[in-house]
Structure formats: C-alpha cells, structure tokens
Amino acid sequence: MTSAAGKAEQIFRILNRELWVVTSSDRDSRGGLLATWVSQASLDPERPVILAGLAPNHHTTALVRNSGRLAVHLLEPDQCNVAWNFCRDSGRARDKLENVELEGGVADTPVLTKCHSYLLGQVFACVETGERTYFWADVVQAEQHSRLAPLAEQQFIDWCDEEKKAVLRLDKSEDIGVQREFEAEFRQSIPDWLRFEE
Numbered sequence: 001m002t003s004a005a006g007k008a009e010q011i012f013r014i015l016n017r018e019l020w021v022v023t024s025s026d027r028d029s030r031g032g033l034l035a036t037w038v039s040q041a042s043l044d045p046e047r048p049v050i051l052a053g054l055a056p057n058h059h060t061t062a063l064v065r066n067s068g069r070l071a072v073h074l075l076e077p078d079q080c081n082v083a084w085n086f087c088r089d090s091g092r093a094r095d096k097l098e099n100v101e102l103e104g105g106v107a108d109t110p111v112l113t114k115c116h117s118y119l120l121g122q123v124f125a126c127v128e129t130g131e132r133t134y135f136w137a138d139v140v141q142a143e144q145h146s147r148l149a150p151l152a153e154q155q156f157i158d159w160c161d162e163e164k165k166a167v168l169r170l171d172k173s174e175d176i177g178v179q180r181e182f183e184a185e186f187r188q189s190i191p192d193w194l195r196f197e198e
C-alpha cells in the first residue's frame, strides 16, 4: 500500500456515516443489504433524488437492476441486529426478509415496518463503473417514524463482537478481490461520454 493509500484508509476510518438498509425485489426474488453509499443527490426539495452505490456482485444490486425500484431505510440506534441481518452474508443463500415485518401495500418493493425512516425510489439512471453500480432514483414515497439520530457505522461496529467483525472483514476482502477485476476492466473501456480528458 502506498503512503497516500494508507493515510486515505486512516482518514476514511474516521468517518461515521449513517447506515442504510437497501431493499428490492424482482419477479423471482427479494433481498436487501446494508450500505453507507447512499446520498441525497438533488438540492431541489420538489424533486428529491437518491444516489446509491451498490457493488455489482451483490444480490440486491441485481434486484434493483431488474426491477428499477429500491427502498432505502435508516435504522433506529437499537437496531444493530437488523443491520447485521442485512450484511452478514448474501441474499443468494437465504431470504434475509424471512423474519422481518414488512409494510403491506407498498407496491412490490419490500419496506421494513420497523425502521427510523425510509425512502422509496424509482430508478431513472444507472452507471456501471466496475467496482460500483450507481443508481439515481426519484423519491416516490417517504416516511419518518423517529426523531432520534439514526444508527451510524461506528455504533454498529462497536456492537459487533470479534466473530462478527471477522465475518465482515472476510466479506469485504472477498468483495475487493472480485471488484478489483471489474474495476480494472472498466478503466480499460471507459465510454467516451464518461471519460475525463485533460
């Protein structure tokens, strides 16, 4: 690791981003993952937009790509177990929503009944950059259930015991292994409209 990369890693570790549970479903499957890469992407209060950066190898990413819909949820500070449910393994192996109470009547996208708040999004743009799939989505529905500060990354990591931390480290390093390859391919073939020319 270069010294700039090492220092960058230390700086990124200082951050304490809010945690989001991103859910989606298509005709055959449903699922969700835990994410920090979710942002407000429009300043215009009349046209709220979400931008989510999901790993291309994740089950949830395929669901969003297939359906064009996603829900992003903030969690209450005491919902670390919910965060864990959505990040401990892939939804290809099990239905992560099996024991989770879901709202009825919210189109086809699974929405968690118990959460701090949620935004339901309709995707209108998608860019693949090898390491991430970025989805821009119009907010079509939103609900806030709590006025507390939502669960953030550091609180969740502090809650995880050593065994859980080891699972997360392994998941991350496997993701990096897969994504490095995708990222290298992307850099080789950036389309003209996206390539930055000095």
Ligand SMILES: Cc1cc2nc3c(=O)[nH]c(=O)nc-3n(C[C@H](O)[C@H](O)[C@H](O)COP(=O)(O)O)c2cc1C
Residues within 6 Å of the ligand: 031, 032, 033, 034, 035, 036, 037, 038, 053, 054, 055, 057, 058, 059, 060, 061, 086, 087, 088, 089, 090, 091, 092, 153, 168, 171
């Ligand atoms: C603190 C934390 C933040 C994460 N942020 C993201 C993220 O922004 N985007 C993403 O695709 N995965 C993120 N992950 C990883 C996924 O939550 C994890 O790999 C998940 O099990 C993928 O599930 P799936 O294959 O069922 O979609 C994060 C994990 C943790 C622990």
